[in-house]
Each structure stands twice: as C-alpha cells, then as structure tokens.
Amino acid sequence: MSELDNIPATHKAPLLAGVVGFPIDHSRSPLMHNYWLKRYGIKGHYIPISLSGAEFVAGIRSLPRLGFKGVNITIPHKVTMLGLADTVTDRAALIGAVNTIAFKPDGTIWADNTDGYGFIQNMRQNAPLWKAASGPALVLGAGGAARAVISALLAEGVTELRLANRTRQRAQLLADQFGAKVQVVDWNRASDAVDGAETIVNTTSLGMQGQPDLPIMLDLAPKTATVSDLVYTPLITPLLESAMALGLVAVDGLGMLLHQGVPGFEQWFEHRPEVDEGLRMAVLDR
Numbered sequence: 001m002s003e004l005d006n007i008p009a010t011h012k013a014p015l016l017a018g019v020v021g022f023p024i025d026h027s028r029s030p031l032m033h034n035y036w037l038k039r040y041g042i043k044g045h046y047i048p049i050s051l052s053g054a055e056f057v058a059g060i061r062s063l064p065r066l067g068f069k070g071v072n073i074t075i076p077h078k079v080t081m082l083g084l085a086d087t088v089t090d091r092a093a094l095i096g097a098v099n100t101i102a103f104k105p106d107g108t109i110w111a112d113n114t115d116g117y118g119f120i121q122n123m124r125q126n127a128p129l130w131k132a133a134s135g136p137a138l139v140l141g142a143g144g145a146a147r148a149v150i151s152a153l154l155a156e157g158v159t160e161l162r163l164a165n166r167t168r169q170r171a172q173l174l175a176d177q178f179g180a181k182v183q184v185v186d187w188n189r190a191s192d193a194v195d196g197a198e199t200i201v202n203t204t205s206l207g208m209q210g211q212p213d214l215p216i217m218l219d220l221a222p223k224t225a226t227v228s229d230l231v232y233t234p235l236i237t238p239l240l241e242s243a244m245a246l247g248l249v250a251v252d253g254l255g256m257l258l259h260q261g262v263p264g265f266e267q268w269f270e271h272r273p274e275v276d277e278g279l280r281m282a283v284l285d286r
C-alpha cells in the first residue's frame with residue numbers, strides 16, 4: 001500500500017494532462033478536453049504547454065514528476081516525440097509521428113497517433129453509409145495528415161488509393177512506403193482522378209482561411225461519393241460547398257479533431273468521452 005492510498009479521494013490531486021507545442025495559443029484541444037472534464041464532473045485540468053525545440057526533451061521528462069498523466073503533442077514536435085517514447089503503437093510508427101502520449105507508472109512513455117482513428121470515426125459519425133472498401137479513394141496532399149488518412153483508409157480495406165500532391169515526389173515517397181494500392185496521380189490531373197472515387201479527401205491546407213482554394217472539380221464524382229475536408233476554418237470549405245451543390249455527402253474536418261482527442265482523454269481521465277453537438281459548439285465558439 002502506498003501513502004497515496006490513505007488519502008481520501010476528495011483530497012487527491014486533480015488529474016493533469018495537456019497539449020505541448022510551439023506556438024500553442026492556436027490549439028483548440030484545451031477547449032475540448034476542459035469541456036469534457038466539466039461535462040463528466042472529473043476533477044482534472046488540461047493545460048496548453050509551450051515548449052520550444054530546445055526545451056522539448058527536458059520539458060517532456062519533467063511532466064510526469066509534476067503529476068501529468070500524459071499530453072497531446074502538436075507542431076513542431078510530432079516526429080521528435082517518436083524517438084523519445086519507450087513504446088510506440090503500430091499506427092504511430094506507420095504514420096511516422098506521435099500526437100498522444102501517456103506516462104506509465106513504471107516511468108516509461110507510451111506514444112500513439114490518433115489522427116487516422118479520428119478521421120475514420122468522423123466519417124462513421126457524419127456519413128453513416130460510408131465504407132472505405134466500397135470503391136477507390138482519392139487523397140489530395142502528401143504531408144503529415146495525409147499519412148494518417150492513407151494508413152487509416154488502407155486499414156479500413158480501401159481497394160485502390162489515388163494520391164495527388166503538388167510536389168509529386170512527396171506523393172511517390174508515400175506510395176513507395178504504403179504499397180501497390182497507392183497510385184500517384186498528377187496534381188494537374190486530380191480532377192480526372194475524381195472519376196469513380198467513392199471517397200475524396202483533402203489533406204492539404206488549401207481552402208483554409210487566407211489560403212487559395214483547392215483547384216479540384218468534383219463533376220466526375222460518382223453520385224454516391226463522400227467528400228471530406230480536413231480543413232475546418234472555415235467549417236464549410238469551398239470543396240465541401242461544391243460537394244453539397246452536387247448532392248454528395250460532405251464531411252467537415254472539425255469532427256476529426258474532436259474524435260482524435262477521445263483515446264487520450266480516456267487514458268488520462270479514465271472516462272470515454274462522447275463527441276456530440278455540445279462539444280462542437282464549445283470548440284467552434286471561440
């Protein structure tokens with residue numbers, strides 16, 4: 001029995017978690033996790049933590065001593081964290097980046113990437129009839145978010161994945177890593193690759209406020225296609241507007257952000273939270 005076992009539950013220190021990045025002011029994760037903490041009456045805090053590259057390793061190592069159960073990891077530390085963890089989940093290793101860690105009682109760090117999980121859960125919640133395996137997918141972009149989406153679509157049984165990126169070489173590197181189901185298509189021909197694609201996903205930053213629109217036409221998409229945009233500022237991007245105008249199912253990127261937070265919250269605060277309209281409003285309302 002440890003000294004802590006003698007402390008009444010009401011006197012125990014609050015559970016602590018947070019998000020580490022640089023800069024960190026833009027993160028919506030505190031809004032999300034603190035909404036859940038309040039909603040479920042859990043005594044805990046979720047704190048934004050700014051650590052520069054030079055401070056990162058020592059900063060992360062100090063967190064368990066301060067009582068943190070774990071943290072989310074965001075830009076620019078997602079790849080560095082991979083090398084610092086003692087245990088890395090298969091999906092994080094495949095994606096090549098970490099966004100969620102837990103400090104284990106034996107002093108080790110466990111690391112995961114929940115972006116692909118968040119993407120799939122968002123599709124399931126907002127396009128209930130969608131199935132990755134129902135036909136080819138077209139993924140636009142070949143950055144970090146694309147890696148998560150591609151690995152998740154392949155795990156869900158997509159049969160053919162067309163990949164278009166402005167810098168073709170980056171798309172080719174992903175195709176080489178993920179295997180023969182991933183076929184690179186030319187960025188300038190992406191509107192042709194829409195033909196027959198049942199799943200169309202924008203993982204580029206195009207369409208975001210202050211960025212140019214994505215130069216893709218959806219006219220050739222099957223009537224049964226589902227279109228998802230990872231960009232969520234604005235919530236309805238020009239791509240999603242075009243999808244809706246054509247009567248296609250459109251899924252915004254906010255749900256992915258919310259769902260990717262679920263596994264971390266469950267680990268740290270020992271309660272599986274729900275992604276519902278109240279949470280969406282709380283996160284949008286800033």
Ligand code: NAP
Pocket residue numbers: 115118140141142143144145146165166167168170203204205206208212230231232253254256257258260
């Ligand atoms: P990243 O690694 O920097 O990749 C950026 C991607 O956008 C690359 O494919 C890049 O193409 C492309 N791109 C940027 N500017 C472009 C332009 N002017 N024309 C054509 N392509 C352009 O970023 P990331 O981490 O993958 O994130 C990408 C987007 O997804 C961001 O908007 C991010 O906020 C969003 N995201 C959302 C969620 C969510 O939960 N909803 C999660 C993760 C990311 P090149 O390779 O040619 O540079």
